[in-house]
Each structure stands twice: as structure tokens, then as C-alpha cells.
């Protein structure tokens with residue numbers, strides 16, 4: 001775009017905001033969409049023109065990704081753990097990581113260590129008669145129907161805690177966090193060197209499994225992304241005529257924005273969502289896919305403002321449900337859905353917190369599909385608040401408050417204990 005003089009953001013029409021879930025959602029959506037369109041128009045270009053800038057840029061990325069796929073190449077960057085530990089990751093590899101927003105860390109943990117953790121988890125749940133006492137899925141979001149769960153609502157096994165507080169995990173998290181801009185305007189939005197140890201679950205999918213997979217969606221929020229003041233500030237460049245300055249790696253305002261409660265919400269700020277493989281997995285066995293374009297968030301946020309979307313509709317986004325990415329509204333983006341390459345136990349897989357992801361269906365799965373979900377959730381006011389409730393859950397063996405209140409581990413004597421925490425674990429839980 002040619003340089004053009006833009007009015008100062010302060011002189012643009014202000015946006016209404018709702019710090020709590022509005023009672024009348026369609027009405028709030030109508031109001032915010034009209035206000036966003038008016039604000040964008042006052043900045044010198046229409047919403048359609050701003051969207052066209054984003055669309056053109058995204059098209060180029062999509063074309064590159066689909067061309068790579070046709071050549072039989074993966075679009076997923078791969079970096080060896082050893083080079084992260086040695087601090088020798090080439091600038092080019094980091095550039096590709098920021099361009100694609102996702103990463104496989106090869107050899108993050110020793111393969112035998114990861115396979116050992118997988119066995120330890122089985123022993124842990126078996127010794128506590130988990131399968132006999134399992135009451136079925138506590139939510140209808142990730143769990144599948146069946147006598148044995150694939151998602152284990154287990155948070156406090158020694159294996160999980162050892163991985164979360166390990167030096168190797170801390171190094172990779174710090175490396176990933178440092179891809180983000182975490183300071184601006186005299187504010188440190190998060191501390192890239194300290195993780196908040198976000199406890200999440202385990203997936204163990206056995207050989208022969210049939211799974212419908214998981215549809216394309218995003219995790220960072222729902223209507224709050226448009227309706228709260230904090231997120232309006234975080235996405236300010238999309239709405240004030242400075243679309244060219246939108247940076248998906250800028251954490252400004254993100255770690256302070258209000259969130260609407262929901263059964264699938266993640267209370268913490270994650271730079272990357274991630275998991276560590278506890279089994280080898282082949283690329284065609286129902287694995288994770290992403291749309292490896294961090295800038296696609298601009299597309300997702302602006303798309304509802306176009307005239308073909310009904311006034312009270314945000315392209316299907318509503319509270320209490322995952323933010324969907326759909327063929328109806330985002331066909332361009334979904335062309336770029338790219339599966340992970342083959343991974344081995346001990347590799348870890350990461351994707352930018354705003355990126356579209358899905359899990360492919362599989363029939364008669366070959367081999368196990370086992371992962372521990374461990375994200376990069378750096379220390380910041382939001383994560384510090386959540387860490388206080390995590391501390392309680394840890395002490396009592398309860399399910400963390402972001403998850404269904406199943407509390408299987410409360411009476412389990414061999415869960416990870418307070419005295420087993422190292423410095424990283426204590427700092428992550430806010431214990432010093």
C-alpha cells in the first residue's frame with residue numbers, strides 16, 4: 001500500500017465494549033460490527049478495502065503452503081532440541097518459525113524417557129483403578145463416548161509434573177516465548193523466562209481406534225475477542241487504519257484483556273499451545289493439523305464485518321463454544337490446513353495460540369497416539385491469577401478450574417507431591 005496519512009487513533013470514533021458477557025448477544029454483535037465498520041471507515045479505508053489487504057497477503061501464504069504440499073514437502077518447521085539448548089538455532093529457522101507459527105521440536109526428550117513416562121501414566125491410573133471408576137466424559141468437547149476414555153482427565157501424575165518442571169521444557173518454552181514481543185510502552189506484558197505450569201490432560205488413543213477427529217477451531221477466545229476493551233486494544237491495528245502494522249507476535253494488552261467464561265475456555269495466556277509425544281505417530285494416523293499462518297487471525301477478525309455476513313452473526317462465533325473456522329466463511333484459510341510430519345516419542349509439537357487447528361479423523365489407527373498437553377504459558381498477571389487456583393488444585397489433587405470438576409486424583413496416594421517440586425515447579429505454581 002502507498003503511504004497515506006492516517007488520522008490518529010484517538011480521533012477515531014470510539015468502540016463500545018462489554019467486559020462481561022452481554023445478555024443480548026445478537027444486539028451486541030450488531031452494535032460492535034457497526035462501530036468497527038464506522039471506525040475503520042473514519043481511518044480512510046472501508047472494511048472491505050482493509051479486508052482485501054489481508055486477503056491478498058494470506059492468499060500468497062496459502063499458495064506457498066499448497067505448492068509445498070504438492071511437492072510432497074511439509075510446511076511445519078522442525079528444529080532439533082539440541083540447537084535450542086545450545087542457543088544455535090539459525091536466524092533463518094527462527095524466521096520460518098515466526099512465518100509458520102508452528103514447530104516440531106525433535107528430540108525434546110529422550111525417546112526412552114517419553115516411553116517411560118507413557119508406561120508410568122498407565123501404572124499410575126491402573127494402581128488407582130481409574131478405568132473401573134471412570135464415569136464417562138466430563139464435557140462434550142474433546143471426550144469421545146466409550147467405556148475407556150481417550151482423553152484422561154488426569155493432571156497430577158509424576159510423569160506430567162516431571163515433564164512440566166524439567167529444564168528441557170523450560171528451555172523450549174523460553175525459546176518459544178522469546179519469539180513474541182513481550183515489552184512495549186514501558187510495560188512488560190509477560191516474563192518469557194518463567195512458565196506458569198498450566199496443568200492439562202493426557203490423550204492415549206490405542207491401536208485400532210476409530211476417531212472422528214476434531215473440527216477446525218481456534219482457542220484464544222470467542223466474542224470477547226471483539227467485545228472487550230483489552231482485546232480491542234490487542235487487535236487495534238485491524239480497526240484503526242493501520243492494518244499493515246498488525247503483528248500476531250505482539251503481546252500488548254493480550255495478557256490483561258477480560259475473558260468471557262465458558263466450558264472450553266483457557267484462562268491463561270499461552271504463547272503457544274503444545275504437546276509432547278509419548279508414542280511414535282505417523283502423519284496419516286489422525287494427527288494434528290494447523291493453518292500455519294499466524295496472520296490469518298486478521299482475516300478471522302475482519303471477515304464478519306463484510307456485507308454478506310448477517311448483522312447479528314460473527315461468522316458462527318458465540319460464547320461457550322470453540323471459535324469455529326468453517327468452509328462457509330473461511331474456505332481460503334482451510335486450503336492451507338497442514339498436518340504434522342511423522343513424530344517420535346519425545347518430540348514436541350507447538351502452534352501459535354491464535355492459529356486454526358484440527359485433528360484429522362482416523363479408522364483402525366496403526367500404533368498408539370499418546371500425548372501430554374503442555375503449553376507455553378509465561379508468567380503475567382493473568383497467569384499469576386490462575387496459578388493461585390492451580391496451587392490449590394495441586395495440593396488437593398483436584399481438577400484445575402478450567403476443566404470439568406471430576407477430581408479423580410484427590411484420593412490417589414501416588415500423585416506428585418509438594419516436596420517433589422524443583423525450583424522451576426515452585427516458581428511455576430507461584431510458590432517462590
Ligand SMILES: [Fe+2]
Pocket residue numbers: 217218219357
Ligand atoms: Fe483447540
